[in-house]
Amino acid sequence: MTTLTRRQLLQGAAVAGAAGAAAVAVPSVAEAASARARQPGDVGLLYDSTLCIGCRACVTKCKSANNLPVDAMNINGVPYDAPDDLNATTKTVIQVAAQGDRFAFVKRQCMQCLDPACVSACMIKAYQKGPDGVIGYDQSRCLGDRYCQIACPFNVPKFQWSKAVPVMVKCEMCRHRKEGPACSEVCPRQAVVFGKVPDLLAEAKRRQAASPGKYLARIYGEHEVGGTQCLYLTAADVPFETLGLPKVDGTPQPHLSTSIQHGVYKGMIAPVALYAAIGLAVWRNTRKGDEEKKP
Amino acid sequence: MSHAPATPVGGKLTTPFFNFMALVALAGAAALVVRFAQGLGAATGMTDGYAWGIWIALDVVVGTALGCGGYAMALLVYLANRGKYHPLVRPAMLTGALGYTFAATSIIVDVGRYWGIWKIPTYVAWWNFDSALLEVALCVMTYVMVLWIEFSPSILERWRASGTPGQRSFAESAGPRLDRALPWIIALGLLLPTMHQSSLGTVMMLPFSKMHALWFSPLLPLLFLVNCLFLGYAMVVAESTLSSTGLGTRRETRLLGALAPTMAWVLILFVVLRFGDLALRGSLPAAFVAGKYAAWFWLETLLLLAPAVVLLGRNARERASTQFGAALSMLAGGILYRFDTYILAYDPGSGWSYFPSALEILITAGFVAAEVMIYLWIVRRFPVLSSATPAESR
Numbered sequence: 001m002t003t004l005t006r007r008q009l010l011q012g013a014a015v016a017g018a019a020g021a022a023a024v025a026v027p028s029v030a031e032a033a034s035a036r037a038r039q040p041g042d043v044g045l046l047y048d049s050t051l052c053i054g055c056r057a058c059v060t061k062c063k064s065a066n067n068l069p070v071d072a073m074n075i076n077g078v079p080y081d082a083p084d085d086l087n088a089t090t091k092t093v094i095q096v097a098a099q100g101d102r103f104a105f106v107k108r109q110c111m112q113c114l115d116p117a118c119v120s121a122c123m124i125k126a127y128q129k130g131p132d133g134v135i136g137y138d139q140s141r142c143l144g145d146r147y148c149q150i151a152c153p154f155n156v157p158k159f160q161w162s163k164a165v166p167v168m169v170k171c172e173m174c175r176h177r178k179e180g181p182a183c184s185e186v187c188p189r190q191a192v193v194f195g196k197v198p199d200l201l202a203e204a205k206r207r208q209a210a211s212p213g214k215y216l217a218r219i220y221g222e223h224e225v226g227g228t229q230c231l232y233l234t235a236a237d238v239p240f241e242t243l244g245l246p247k248v249d250g251t252p253q254p255h256l257s258t259s260i261q262h263g264v265y266k267g268m269i270a271p272v273a274l275y276a277a278i279g280l281a282v283w284r285n286t287r288k289g290d291e292e293k294k295p
Numbered sequence: 296m297s298h299a300p301a302t303p304v305g306g307k308l309t310t311p312f313f314n315f316m317a318l319v320a321l322a323g324a325a326a327l328v329v330r331f332a333q334g335l336g337a338a339t340g341m342t343d344g345y346a347w348g349i350w351i352a353l354d355v356v357v358g359t360a361l362g363c364g365g366y367a368m369a370l371l372v373y374l375a376n377r378g379k380y381h382p383l384v385r386p387a388m389l390t391g392a393l394g395y396t397f398a399a400t401s402i403i404v405d406v407g408r409y410w411g412i413w414k415i416p417t418y419v420a421w422w423n424f425d426s427a428l429l430e431v432a433l434c435v436m437t438y439v440m441v442l443w444i445e446f447s448p449s450i451l452e453r454w455r456a457s458g459t460p461g462q463r464s465f466a467e468s469a470g471p472r473l474d475r476a477l478p479w480i481i482a483l484g485l486l487l488p489t490m491h492q493s494s495l496g497t498v499m500m501l502p503f504s505k506m507h508a509l510w511f512s513p514l515l516p517l518l519f520l521v522n523c524l525f526l527g528y529a530m531v532v533a534e535s536t537l538s539s540t541g542l543g544t545r546r547e548t549r550l551l552g553a554l555a556p557t558m559a560w561v562l563i564l565f566v567v568l569r570f571g572d573l574a575l576r577g578s579l580p581a582a583f584v585a586g587k588y589a590a591w592f593w594l595e596t597l598l599l600l601a602p603a604v605v606l607l608g609r610n611a612r613e614r615a616s617t618q619f620g621a622a623l624s625m626l627a628g629g630i631l632y633r634f635d636t637y638i639l640a641y642d643p644g645s646g647w648s649y650f651p652s653a654l655e656i657l658i659t660a661g662f663v664a665a666e667v668m669i670y671l672w673i674v675r676r677f678p679v680l681s682s683a684t685p686a687e688s689r
């Protein structure tokens with residue numbers, strides 16, 4: 001698959017201008033800044049792949065804390081709770097990236113994006129960012145149209161395909177628990193820790209500095225898709241893509257579509273003006289007793 | 296120039312073809328029971344990777360575009376003031392009304408929590424203006440009503456001529472009022488598709504990190520708009536040709552021939568916009584990387600360029616078979632473009648694949664069959680086709 005580079009994405013602004021079409025006014029596409037700056041109160045998780053031993057205590061605790069059933073898989077006739085990916089009964093999963101006899105674990109869950117695609121996608125705001133930056137989901141609003149699934153760059157929201165009355169399932173940072181996230185609470189190795197994002201960033205940098213050469217000199221989520229509140233550290237020789245984290249640049253996912261929506265529909269001025277113009281033209285063209293032009 | 300008035304085609308409704316359509320529609324309805332009783336997983340091939348399948352890509356995204364014949368013709372007749380095409384407007388409005396109605400019905404089948412759909416138009420405080428899908432939903436809901444109002448003169452005409460006394464007096468009183476409002480309703484019928492057809496392109500801009508470079512474009516809204524125009528014209532041509540063959544109405548070859556250059560230039564505009572955009576953003580090399588993406592991309596292009604060339608030629612003005620062939624090619628290319636943007640070009644990452652299930656296909660087929668049945672019933676009973684009027688009464 002040929003992925004888009006940032007340049008390919010943004011040069012569209014010039015093309016759109018050249019096309020001069022009212023329908024594609026792209027007003028502010030050149031500034032790819034995140035729509036939302038990090039707030040001091042934002043909370044998130046820091047996951048350190050080099051410390052994770054793959055015990056999956058976090059996965060099991062997440063299920064019990066969120067009242068989710070096991071995802072039973074039969075191996076040699078024995079059922080295990082073995083989700084292979086996030087799914088309708090799994091809000092976090094531990095996956096392994098193996099290369100020869102080297103391997104590394106990765107924990108997946110909602111990234112709590114600064115500028116979330118799921119929020120931008122949802123027609124009637126079933127997803128909303130809370131004061132701590134966590135994206136909460138309100139099933140009483142949800143229509144189950146699944147645009148959030150299409151939009152999310154990390155394929156996080158999952159749908160209850162086997163239910164006649166389905167809801168979406170995704171990590172909401174255990175916002176229903178006053179103790180905070182269950183996964184970080186049980187992790188025996190501090191491979192996943194919960195905290196305020198500025199503290200998590202400082203902790204990540206501290207770990208990188210404390211063990212020179214051990215870590216890749218990047219923090220996944222610091223800038224990806226305009227920044228996420230869940231952050232990742234990985235070993236120096238295990239790139240984030242090997243862990244299965246998608247290769248994305250710093251453009252917030254909703255950036256381009258939102259600028260179009262805002263550019264064209266701001267205050268409904270353009271549509272109303274267009275309607276008036278069309279209305280006048282039609283009225284003029286159907287006037288003068290032009291019987292035969294009635295539909 | 297005066298046109299023949301439209302007349303009902305008449306004749307027996309329950310032909311073998313009609314009965315076959317009824318069978319397909321019934322089978323689709325049976326499949327719907329599974330979907331509503333057991334959920335989307337039991338009835339479809341959709342997954343968490345491909346959360347949208349043919350019900351969105353075909354029924355809604357393609358279905359509405361095929362219903363754009365009324366929009367495309369109204370642009371010519373009412374904006375460009377080409378009155379001669381007027382006989383083509385009414386049947387196009389009918390296919391539009393049917394196409395959009397079934398697209399809207401498909402949405403109800405597709406969304407998981409369909410019982411809450413009424414909240415979209417009513418819970419104004421919840422509206423998220425960032426969402427192109429909201430724009431599509433609101434616009435499509437309104438446009439369904441606009442299309443049926445635009446088509447209603449045909450029903451009123453029949454009621455005035457041969458309805459029950461009640462129908463007659465209703466038609467008599469509603470008719471003049473409708474006439475006065477019509478220019479503004481027609482204008483709404485021109486505005487709404489401009490908005491939601493382009494928004495259908497914007498919808499697939501949001502997941503840009505998962506889109507293939509040959510289909511992602513900042514011009515997606517414009518490309519989708521131009522695409523729905525030529526699909527609309529192609530539907531008008533195909534529909535006219537099919538009803539003259541299937542229902543024995545008069546051929547409209549000369550009128551359709553006059554439309555040919557317009558169709559060709561819209562096609563050329565689409566291809567130029569698409570290639571220009573890809574070239575300027577440096578994405579064009581992806582078209583020369585051997586593989587399925589390039590193959591589908593070139594197939595789309597060929598299916599659109601070939602009819603453009605043909606439509607500029609002489610044959611297209613005079614030969615019904617040439618017109619019909621060109622229209623079919625345009626339909627194939629235009630439909631493919633929409634389908635590819637929503638399904639092929641969308642890549643959620645490794646490990647996911649999508650193929651519609653038998654029930655999923657059956658439900659779509661059932662909808663199409665029901666649409667065809669209602670179309671046949673209406674054109675046989677109501678004055679829609681002016682080609683059904685005997686030539687001597689012109």
Ligand code: SF4
Nearest residue numbers: 110111113117118152
């Ligand atoms: S990871 Fe996906 S679901 Fe989570 S906030 Fe970001 S866009 Fe939304």
Ligand code: SF4
Nearest residue numbers: 062092171174181183
């Ligand atoms: S924060 Fe809570 S819901 Fe999210 S992954 Fe951790 S335990 Fe699961």
Ligand code: SF4
Nearest residue numbers: 052053055056058187
């Ligand atoms: S509990 Fe900690 S060490 Fe165990 S799998 Fe989860 S993150 Fe890794």
